[in-house]
Structure formats: C-alpha cells, structure tokens
Amino acid sequence: MPVRVQTGDFDLTTEVAQLRANNPSIGAVACFVGTVRDLNDGSAVAGMELEHYPGMTEKALENIVEAARTRWPGIEVLIVHRVGQLAPLDQIVLVATTSKHRGDAFASCEFVMDYLKSEAPFWKKEATEHGARWVDARESDDAALARWGIESGNAAVKPD
Template sequence: MNAPAASQRTDIRVQQADFDLSQELAALRAGDGRVGAVVSFVGTVRDLNEGAQVTEMELEHYPGMTEKALEDIVAQARARWPLYGVLVIHRVGPLQPLDQIVLVACSSAHRGEAFAACEFIMDYLKTDAPFWKKEQTPNGARWVDARSSDDSAKQKWANS
C-alpha cells in the first residue's frame, strides 16, 4: 500500500540546465526517515550511435504535453509500488557527448520497489513522453528513430 499522499514527494522538471546528481538525490531523501532505498538512473549523451560519431545531440519537447506525460507515468508507477519520492529531470536543448540527459530516481522503504519503479518510469519515458532527438554527425544532422527495444522493454510491464 502506498504511503499517504501528503508524505509523497514528486518532482518533475524539463529543463536546459544541467543537474547535480548528489544534490538531487540528497534532496529526494532529505528528512524522510522512512527511506531505506534510493535508486537512480542517469542517461548520458554517447559519442557514437548506430556506427556514426555524434558531435552534438539536440533534444526537443512539446511544453505542457511532455510534463503531463511524465506526470502520468509517475502516477502509474506510484499505483504499482509504495514510493516515498520520485524525481524525473529531463534536459532539452543542445547537448554534447558525456552530458547528462535524464535522471530518474525513486525512494521507498525497500530496494525492490525502488529498482522496479525506476526501471518502469524509464521504460515508459522512452516510449510515451514526447521528446525528439536530433544528432549532429560528420555526415550531417539526423533524427533518432524510436527503437523496437524500447517498445519491448515497456511491453514487459503489461504482463506484470
């Protein structure tokens, strides 16, 4: 059973600025003695994708709709697992290789719930949140297509 809504933290941000991982995780669990686990995922810009060098990646989103999609994903995770805190930060704009793109973090009493919820949120974010990626390569710009592996990752949750 989930903790009462008043004791749940949710922070969803779509922003251009980078984030400090240690500060964000400390804030997620600050002052909450119930927290026994914090699980996080950080996605970064790779310098190579589909055999081509990536010199820059630009992320675009649909303001308002993107945040709503992320809120819906977090609500689905909260309905499945007893979470105390959820943090989703997704960057937009031009990014360089090694830059942080996304942070998903979940806190709960036990690690199993936090791991599962973090993976669930990331799997759904990759398929259901309206973000578009354009990579700059030595051969010019290209839009990054959706991956069937992302759809497969999301599908596993339909059966659980």
C-alpha cells in the same frame, strides 16, 4: 515537484538529497542517469538537440510518475530531463526513486525509465559526420515497456 524539464545541467547528489530530505522511512534509493554518447548506430555523434512540447511533456512525465506510484505505493519519484543542445558526456536524464526496500526502488526506477523512453514526447536530433538526423524510436524500447504490460503509443515519434 517530481518532474522538471530544463536546459541546464543537474547535480545527482543534490537531487537525491532533496528527494530523501527529512524522510526517515526511506530505506532505498535507485537512480538512473542517461548521458549523450559519442557514437550511435555506427556514426560518430558530435552533439544532440532535444526538443519537446512544453506543457505536454511535463504532463506526460507526471502521468508516468503516477503510474509508478500506483504500482508501488509509498515510493517517491523524481524525473529531471534536459532539452536543448547537448554534447557527448552531457547528462540528459535523471530518474530517481525511493522506497522502504531496494526491490521496489530498483523496479520502479526501471519502470519509469522504460516508460519514459517510449512514451515521453521528446525528440532527438543528432549531429553526425553525415549531417543531422532524427533518432527514431527503437523496438527494444517498446519491448522493454511491453514487459510491464503496457503497449507503446510511440509518443517518441516526431510528428510531421
């Protein structure tokens, strides 16, 4: 299963080993692990709550995986994204890609993460010293996606 949304933590070594298992054609693995920071937009962050729409979120992530596989035939992709209550230093997301060569592994991993940041339906609420606040979509995330020739639909904006 190339996509998982879960409350529990993940182990990078285990996840990559399973992704590579019994495939001698893999010559490269690229990984990105996103974590909760203790500071965002000038405010201390005590914790974060990530929400999603079950079913819709997994489908959106599967579409991202398919878009990457179309651009880089032969790659494998894994996305593990956590939801629920998280604290600074907690892991949030793992994106791992494999390919025969490093160029495709690096590019596809970056593509998946850029796409995920703008288009995956997750919503983050931070607990700060000034109270709870929703984290808005960033223009820089949309710009990162645009360099791949994709215009953001801003799925990361929480609907009312």
